[in-house]
Amino acid sequence: MKITRIPIAILCAALLSAPAFAQSVNERVHVLQKRDYSVKNKFEIGIFGGLTVGDVFTQQFAHTLTLDYHINEALAVEALWMSSKLPFANGTRVAGSGQAEYKDDKNFRWGETYTGAYHQVKSDAQLSPSNADLVMLSNYIGVAVQFSPIYGKWSLFNWGLGHADIYLTAGAGVASTDYRKANGNWVDTGTYFVGSFGGGFRIFLARWLALRLDLRDYTFAARVETPPQGSGGGTVETKIRNSLYLMFGVCLLFGGEAPVEIWSPY
Amino acid sequence: MKTAILSASLVLLSSVALAQGPAVSITQAVESYNGGNFQRAALLFYEVKQTDGNAANRAQAEYYLGQSLFRLGMYQSALAYFNAAFVAGPAHPYYLKGAEGLIKVAEALRDDTLIPSQINKYYNAQEFAGMDPMALSRINFYVGLLLYRQEKYGESMAFLGAVDENSPVFAKALFLQGVIHIRLGVRAAAARDEAGSQREYEQAIALFERIIDLSGRQKQKALAAIARYDNIVRIWQLCTLNLARAYYGKGDYQKAVQFYERIPRFSQDWADALFEVGWAHFMRKDFGKALGALHTLHSPHFGEMFVPESWMLKATIYFHVCLYEEAEENLKFFDETYAKMIPVLRELTEKGLPNEAFSSLLLKDKLDEADPMSRVPAMVRRYILENPRVENFRHFLRSLDAEGRAIAEASEWKGSRLAEELAGIVTVQRNLLEKTAGGFVKANLISVAQTIQGFSNHAKLIALEITPAKRELVKAGVSIKAEERGRLAPRPRVVDETYNYWPFRGEYWEDELGYYEYTVRQACLKTEK
Numbered sequence: 001m002k003i004t005r006i007p008i009a010i011l012c013a014a015l016l017s018a019p020a021f022a023q024s025v026n027e028r029v030h031v032l033q034k035r036d037y038s039v040k041n042k043f044e045i046g047i048f049g050g051l052t053v054g055d056v057f058t059q060q061f062a063h064t065l066t067l068d069y070h071i072n073e074a075l076a077v078e079a080l081w082m083s084s085k086l087p088f089a090n091g092t093r094v095a096g097s098g099q100a101e102y103k104d105d106k107n108f109r110w111g112e113t114y115t116g117a118y119h120q121v122k123s124d125a126q127l128s129p130s131n132a133d134l135v136m137l138s139n140y141i142g143v144a145v146q147f148s149p150i151y152g153k154w155s156l157f158n159w160g161l162g163h164a165d166i167y168l169t170a171g172a173g174v175a176s177t178d179y180r181k182a183n184g185n186w187v188d189t190g191t192y193f194v195g196s197f198g199g200g201f202r203i204f205l206a207r208w209l210a211l212r213l214d215l216r217d218y219t220f221a222a223r224v225e226t227p228p229q230g231s232g233g234g235t236v237e238t239k240i241r242n243s244l245y246l247m248f249g250v251c252l253l254f255g256g257e258a259p260v261e262i263w264s265p266y
Numbered sequence: 267m268k269t270a271i272l273s274a275s276l277v278l279l280s281s282v283a284l285a286q287g288p289a290v291s292i293t294q295a296v297e298s299y300n301g302g303n304f305q306r307a308a309l310l311f312y313e314v315k316q317t318d319g320n321a322a323n324r325a326q327a328e329y330y331l332g333q334s335l336f337r338l339g340m341y342q343s344a345l346a347y348f349n350a351a352f353v354a355g356p357a358h359p360y361y362l363k364g365a366e367g368l369i370k371v372a373e374a375l376r377d378d379t380l381i382p383s384q385i386n387k388y389y390n391a392q393e394f395a396g397m398d399p400m401a402l403s404r405i406n407f408y409v410g411l412l413l414y415r416q417e418k419y420g421e422s423m424a425f426l427g428a429v430d431e432n433s434p435v436f437a438k439a440l441f442l443q444g445v446i447h448i449r450l451g452v453r454a455a456a457a458r459d460e461a462g463s464q465r466e467y468e469q470a471i472a473l474f475e476r477i478i479d480l481s482g483r484q485k486q487k488a489l490a491a492i493a494r495y496d497n498i499v500r501i502w503q504l505c506t507l508n509l510a511r512a513y514y515g516k517g518d519y520q521k522a523v524q525f526y527e528r529i530p531r532f533s534q535d536w537a538d539a540l541f542e543v544g545w546a547h548f549m550r551k552d553f554g555k556a557l558g559a560l561h562t563l564h565s566p567h568f569g570e571m572f573v574p575e576s577w578m579l580k581a582t583i584y585f586h587v588c589l590y591e592e593a594e595e596n597l598k599f600f601d602e603t604y605a606k607m608i609p610v611l612r613e614l615t616e617k618g619l620p621n622e623a624f625s626s627l628l629l630k631d632k633l634d635e636a637d638p639m640s641r642v643p644a645m646v647r648r649y650i651l652e653n654p655r656v657e658n659f660r661h662f663l664r665s666l667d668a669e670g671r672a673i674a675e676a677s678e679w680k681g682s683r684l685a686e687e688l689a690g691i692v693t694v695q696r697n698l699l700e701k702t703a704g705g706f707v708k709a710n711l712i713s714v715a716q717t718i719q720g721f722s723n724h725a726k727l728i729a730l731e732i733t734p735a736k737r738e739l740v741k742a743g744v745s746i747k748a749e750e751r752g753r754l755a756p757r758p759r760v761v762d763e764t765y766n767y768w769p770f771r772g773e774y775w776e777d778e779l780g781y782y783e784y785t786v787r788q789a790c791l792k793t794e795k
Contacts, residue, residue, distance in 0.1 A: 023772065024592050024595075026589050026592060026749055026754070026786060026787040026789065027557070027592070027784050027785065027787065028757065028769070028785050029769075029782055030758055030767065030770060030782070030784070030785065031768040031770055031775075031778040031783075032758050032760065032761070032765055032766075032767055032781055032783055033765065033766055033777070033778060033781035034766075035765060036777070040763065040764060072763055073763045073764065074763070153775070153777070161775070
């Protein structure tokens, strides 16, 4: 299925050639060709960079390393590690009870920020979002299954052809989570089971090289404990959080079926 | 090395020449030649040739005049003096050198007709035995090529078979022998000599395989072969195509298809391969693939290519699968596109135009409206221009024009008899070339008209067959309309998941060319064949 087409020039050519080709009702013309970018039995190593999108109060940057094995053209399994900060690097622990709190942690992160909405809530409404709403993934490790039933090609003004596949992915893993307090310290909110689902597309530049754009949602339970203050007891907030990551990656493909190339002296 | 030999041999000769006191001594000419001043050398050799009383000096000057001109890139002029040495016969001390010079000029001018013909005329096997084996191999190859063109296959094979294995033209000679075996196979088949035909095809196959074996079928060995043999890459591709043809001739259509499919897509021979594989599929009754191959051939990629037979094949396939309307449509297309060219071509070739009048089709990039060649249909013109010999003609013409300018601009020769004589040689040759090129065009136009006429007759036969076939349908009480007679065959099976299936809906995607396949309605009645 040619999913995307910008075939202006080709269409012109087709129209020009109309006298030579007029398909009758008694025949059908088909194209049966070896897939140019077969992924069957190939391994794919990818490195991604991106950021969270769609979160009301927070935004953070992350990178991901992936290793995929394509069982066939449509199905792949993937192991991935996504990170927003250096693992096991936490800065200086601040003394206190409850969940561990660290200062000078910022240097270990790829970048994070509160959104305009956060500041607006703080300044205009004199309110503070719930800490559970600020919890972010810091490191995620998991596996996923990728299903790519759609393989397409596109043409841009006849300059050349591109090939791509579109995939859906679902997986699970564990992630460490934390949130930033108003004073800049980070609170480790623990390690949780995380489910993920998403989709993306893979543009093949060569049989061994592809670009990927990946949109993936990570769902996890954010649990924030507030230690007892004064005479009041501590509180525990739990929320189901969704972090949606938009990632752009470069992938190397290797292994699999070698292209059938009969040795030719041409 | 040649110049060193020349110097040594001239030490004695020059003293004799000087003793006789010509206006210019051969020593002076030799000094200029050895010093790389070929203009001056040519002028001096010319003077010696004209004025020296010593016959040996004159003979030597004649040959080295040719050499000097050759070094100046004035091939046509050089040819005149090499030829003089050669036609003088073995009595001329530079007879064999003259023959070698002729071959060098033939290669420089890409002349595979006139010069080989001259060599063949004066070929002397006994004398040529003393020639450098590599030079002799080239001569044998060109003479073999000439005789092949004259359809003297036996004689041609004798010359081609004498080409040395170490010669750069060895692969070409083997290839030509293979092609001759194919021709002989066709000839034997036409004479209903089945065993003879098979034998010829098998010999052809063995020769083509042997040429491909020169590559060792490995990259490293192939690179060595590329360095060793002339034009071997092209020969390999032609071998693949001709292997397919030989297997087709043998009736092994499956193997023919395999070789046709090895011709790289978008390569020079792809169009031929597509058309011919269409026939191979047809012979295997794989009509869907035959139509698919023709679909690529008729795609915009090939533009309006001159392929009249492909429309005949298409009509024949439709007739075989009882799609009579489609067959008629293709015959109509053939009629409107090709048959209508016949009167124009006949008029041009039969109204007594001199050969020179046809040359503009080859030699000019733009044709004036007044030029009769402007009336040649564009498709036919392109077809003629695609002939590899056309580029040879054009190369020859460019070379002559450049030579004419170089002679006029040679400072040393201003006002000399040499310049006058060379200008005359070039002008005569240019006129002859125009005549030859014109003759080539005329012969092609006649051949094209005959080809179209032949297929036009074939088209009439198909049309005649369609009428009773339709009558049979009416008699059987079934509809003439194919869509009411049978079901469309299902789409082709996808071999495995590494293959893609795309439906074709009128858009030509470049990457899909060559991968089309038709399915047609099963419209034949059970009793129909």
